[in-house]
Structure formats: structure tokens, C-alpha cells
Amino acid sequence: MNKLTKLxxxxxxxxKVGVIGMGYVGIPSAVLFAEHFDHVIGFQRDSPSSGHKIxxxxxxxxxxxxxxxxxxxxxxxxxxxxxxxxxxDFSRIGEVDAVTLAIQTPFKDNVSLEPxxxxxxxxxxxxxxxxKKGMLVVLESTITPGTTxxxxxxxxxxESGLVAGEDYALxxxxxxxxxxxxxxxxxxxxxxxxxxxxxSTKRAVELxxxxxxxxxxxxxxxxxxxxxxxxxxxxxxxxxAAINELALYCEAMRINVYDVRDGIDSLKGEGITRxxxxxxxxxxxxCLTKDTYHLERGARMAGELDFPCNVESLxxxxxxxxxxxxxxxxxxxxxxxxxxxxxxRGSRVTILGWAFLNNSDDTRNTPAQAYYDMVTGQGxxxxxxxxxxxxxxxxxxxxxxxxxxxxxxVVVIFTGHKQYFxxxxxxxxxxxxxxxxxxxxxxxxxxxxxxxxEGFVYKGIGRGDKNxxxxx
Ligand code: SAJ
Numbered sequence: 001m002n003k004l005t006k007l008x009x010x011x012x013x014x015x016k017v018g019v020i021g022m023g024y025v026g027i028p029s030a031v032l033f034a035e036h037f038d039h040v041i042g043f044q045r046d047s048p049s050s051g052h053k054i055x056x057x058x059x060x061x062x063x064x065x066x067x068x069x070x071x072x073x074x075x076x077x078x079x080x081x082x083x084x085x086x087x088x089d090f091s092r093i094g095e096v097d098a099v100t101l102a103i104q105t106p107f108k109d110n111v112s113l114e115p116x117x118x119x120x121x122x123x124x125x126x127x128x129x130x131x132k133k134g135m136l137v138v139l140e141s142t143i144t145p146g147t148t149x150x151x152x153x154x155x156x157x158x159e160s161g162l163v164a165g166e167d168y169a170l171x172x173x174x175x176x177x178x179x180x181x182x183x184x185x186x187x188x189x190x191x192x193x194x195x196x197x198x199x200s201t202k203r204a205v206e207l208x209x210x211x212x213x214x215x216x217x218x219x220x221x222x223x224x225x226x227x228x229x230x231x232x233x234x235x236x237x238x239x240x241a242a243i244n245e246l247a248l249y250c251e252a253m254r255i256n257v258y259d260v261r262d263g264i265d266s267l268k269g270e271g272i273t274r275x276x277x278x279x280x281x282x283x284x285x286x287c288l289t290k291d292t293y294h295l296e297r298g299a300r301m302a303g304e305l306d307f308p309c310n311v312e313s314l315x316x317x318x319x320x321x322x323x324x325x326x327x328x329x330x331x332x333x334x335x336x337x338x339x340x341x342x343x344x345r346g347s348r349v350t351i352l353g354w355a356f357l358n359n360s361d362d363t364r365n366t367p368a369q370a371y372y373d374m375v376t377g378q379g380x381x382x383x384x385x386x387x388x389x390x391x392x393x394x395x396x397x398x399x400x401x402x403x404x405x406x407x408x409x410v411v412v413i414f415t416g417h418k419q420y421f422x423x424x425x426x427x428x429x430x431x432x433x434x435x436x437x438x439x440x441x442x443x444x445x446x447x448x449x450x451x452x453x454e455g456f457v458y459k460g461i462g463r464g465d466k467n468x469x470x471x472x
Pocket of ligand 1: 283
């Protein structure tokens with residue numbers, strides 16, 4: 001029997017669990033662990049921006065924004081039962097049998113594409129400082145493949161004087177949560193669990209199995225788990241880029257991409273798959289915009305990559321196509337304005353939708369920002385409307401649609417919020433006080449003919465069949 005297995009057997013079953021990082025991943029996973037294990041401690045830095053979460057959680061309240069079905073009740077239940085507590089005293093990590101780290105790994109900037117592991121490193125150091133023999137450490141954050149076995153193990157060993165995989169178990173179990181269904185996702189999605197060795201994987205499975213309802217455990221090596229998480233988002237980004245590129249082709253060939261999409265999608269049958277997604281004004285969010293670069297770094301850092309020379313990564317090209325879409329929206333705007341003898345300078349542009357996702361208030365990495373910067377850079381006066389989003393950064397956001405489109409030369413739809421499917425062409429035209437206002441549909445939400453009939457200059461992503469219409 002190897003050393004780690006012996007130490008784990010001596011420690012016995014997992015009874016106490018620690019979760020570092022009381023965010024939208026750490027909180028639901030902590031309270032779900034509290035339902036199945038004797039006691040859970042949620043660790044949170046007492047920082048100006050997040051320290052308040054500790055008191056809220058200990059009062060049985062959720063510090064997370066937005067609707068999260070079942071979360072607040074569960075926090076109340078386990079707190080009242082004395083099975084969950086939050087603290088900023090990291091020395092108590094020494095009390096638990098297993099500790100997970102759910103800490104964000106943003107990119108420093110969108111140029112260098114270097115991830116900022118600062119917060120994660122601090123969490124790993126804290127875990128290492130109080131690490132004891134026979135404990136389990138699990139990284140849940142999305143990380144560059146190779147991080148668990150390399151960067152994380154090295155820091156934990158350095159801080160604890162112990163050896164990963166021999167004195168303590170170490171694994172990666174990537175989160176697959178989505179805002180609005182945090183509890184359900186953790187219980188129902190299959191859970192990838194990857195240890196740095198067999199004994200670590202086995203121990204990590206013991207931690208996650210009780211929490212799953214519909215989901216199954218999928219056990220593998222820690223690096224395979226890191227690649228799975230980053231690749232599942234890379235593949236979605238790739239699928240979106242494929243249909244975005246097809247949309248650009250269809251515009252050039254003056255056909256309707258949605259006819260082609262329906263055609264392709266009609267190919268069904270045994271073993272036939274065509275994941276044809278939807279073209280749009282761009283790809284935003286926290287996952288698809290960064291996970292490709294984690295995967296790329298991991299593969300390139302491995303050092304043994306055999307890849308065709310002078311050929312760029314397919315995945316990075318996909319990122320560039322998706323990031324081109326806001327620029328294409330800009331080109332459509334300039335072209336449409338030129339048809340009515342106008343330029344962006346001095347024109348009023350109304351952006352409908354700032355959130356990156358339909359019917360949500362999540363604005364992280366919204367593609368509308370790139371468009372906003374381009375048109376304001378050309379001297380346009382921009383008004384932003386979004387029913388779900390409050391003012392964010394230096395962007396003032398109105399919830400009044402009529403006010404937003406008043407005197408607009410251009411109305412551009414960036415998010416497929418349900419309110420925009422009912423835009424009334426006559427009403428909007430009147431509010432613009434122009435004979436031929438411009439409307440650019442980035443999410444295929446309006447009927448082109450209804451607006452063209454009213455005198456609009458219409459442009460739509462992928463709508464090569466309509467983008468050169470006669471102005472009525
Ligand atoms: N988008 C398109 N066309 C599409 C689908 C999406 O342009 O056909 C755009 C959206 O407008 C948005 C961006 O892509 O700007 C991302 O959309 P998303 O639906 O992928 O939403 P995310 O970024 O929240 O992705 C999450 C991920 N979940 C986790 O990381 C746990 C992703 O793995 C899921 O596949 C995705 O939700 C999902 O399917 O809902």
C-alpha cells in the first residue's frame with residue numbers, strides 16, 4: 001500500500017471540509033458539502049470588496065446578486081444546523097480533511113493573454129501553510145493545463161514541507177456552474193475529477209460523489225481534467241466562430257445564413273452531428289473569451305507540441321473571428337449611414353443590449369464595448385439601453401426604450417433580450433424623427449421587411465439577402 005493511501009486510511013472518511021473563496025462557485029459548493037459532511041468552513045479574505053460576505057453568510061444570507069433557486073434556503077438551513085460557518089481565519093484550514101479552492105483566474109489583460117493567478121496563488125499559499133498529512137486539496141478554478149501538478153503542487157510543497165501525492169492528496173475538479181442555476185448545475189452536471197495520482201483521484205471522488213444527484217463522476221488525471229474544462233469552452237467558441245464565418249460568407253454571397261443554417265441542421269440520422277449554432281454580434285462572458293488561451297498556454301508550455309509550422313491554432317483563429325464580429329457591426333453601421341449620406345461623426349447611435357447574454361444582467365467582456373469604443377472614437381454620440389443592466393463603469397445605461405431611440409440615426413441590437421423581439425418599426429421610426437434611420441440587427445431579433453417597409457436602412461448579421469435592399 002503506498003504512503004498516501006496509508007495516511008488517508010489512518011485519517012478515515014472525510015468529515016470536515018474547507019472551501020476557500022466565497023464567490024459564485026465557492027458558496028453553493030460549500031453549502032452542498034455541508035448537507036453531506038459533518039462540518040464545512042467557508043474561508044474568505046476580509047478584503048474591502050468581499051469581507052462583508054462573511055457576516056452575511058453567518059447570518060444565513062446569500063451575498064450573491066440575482067436569483068439563485070434554492071441557495072438562500074440552503075445557506076439558512078446549514079448555518080442554523082451549525083454545519084456551515086464562514087471565517088477569515090485561514091489557520092482553521094488545519095482542522096479539515098479536505099479543502100477546495102474556488103478562486104477566480106481572470107486574464108491580466110486581453111492583449112498579453114497572461115492569466116492573473118495572483119488571487120489563486122494566495123489561496124494556495126494559505127492552504128499550504130496549514131496543510132496536514134492525509135489532507136486533500138482540490139483546485140476548482142479554471143486553470144491552465146499543467147497547473148495542478150506544477151505551479152500548485154510546488155507552492156503547496158514549499159509552504160507545507162510535505163510532498164504532493166505522497167503526504168497529501170491533490171486534484172482538480174473544474175466547476176461547471178452557470179449563474180442562475182448554481183445549485184442545480186453542481187448537482188446535475190457530470191463532475192470531472194482529476195487527481196495527480198490514483199490515490200488522490202480516489203479521495204477526490206469520495207468528496208464529490210455524495211453531492212451529485214443526476215450527475216455522474218468522470219475520473220481522470222488532473223491534467224486531463226484541466227484540458228477537459230478549457231476544451232469544452234474552446235469547442236463551444238469554435239462552433240460559434242464557424243457559424244459567424246459562414247454568416248460573413250453569406251453576406252458576401254447575398255444569401256440568408258438562416259436558410260443555410262436550417263438546411264445544414266436538417267441533416268439528421270445515426271451518428272450524424274452538425275452542431276450549427278447561431279451567428280451574432282460577438283462572444284462575451286467569462287468563459288469562452290479566456291479558456292481557449294488557457295488551453296493554448298498549456299499545450300505550448302508542454303514543450304513537445306508537433307503542429308504544422310506557419311499555421312495558427314484553429315482555436316485562436318476562432319477567437320479572432322468571434323472578436324471580429326463587433327468590428328463587422330461597425331462596418332455595417334458605416335456602410336448603412338453612407339447610403340443616407342451620413343457619417344458617424346455627430347450622429348446619435350443607440351445600442352440596444354449591453355449584457356453579453358440574452359435576458360441576463362451579466363456584462364463581463366461584452367462585445368458591445370468594442371463597438372462602443374469604435375463608434376465613439378469616430379465622433380458618434382452613443383446612448384445605451386439594457387433592461388437588465390444598471391450603469392456600469394463609465395457607461396450610462398437607460399431602461400427607457402423610447403428615450404433611448406429618440407433622435408437616433410442608428411439603432412443597433414447587440415443582445416437578444418426578449419424585449420427587443422417586439423420592437424415596433426413604426427413607433428421607432430417616429431421617435432428617430434428621420435425619414436431613413438438605420439437599424440443593425442446583431443442577433444436576428446427583428447423582421448427585416450417590417451423595418452425596410454417603414455423606410456429604415458436595414459443591415460443584419462448573415463442577412464446577405466436583405467443587406468442591399470432598395471430604400472423605400
Ligand atoms: N453566443 C453566440 N452564438 C451562439 C451561442 C452563444 O454568439 O450560438 C454568444 C452569446 O451571445 C454570448 C457568448 O457567446 O455572448 C457566450 O454564450 P454562452 O451561451 O456560451 O454563455 P456562457 O459564456 O455563460 O457559457 C457558459 C459555459 N458554462 C460554464 O463554463 C460552466 C459554457 O461551458 C456552456 O456551454 C454555456 O454556458 C451554455 O451552454 O449555456
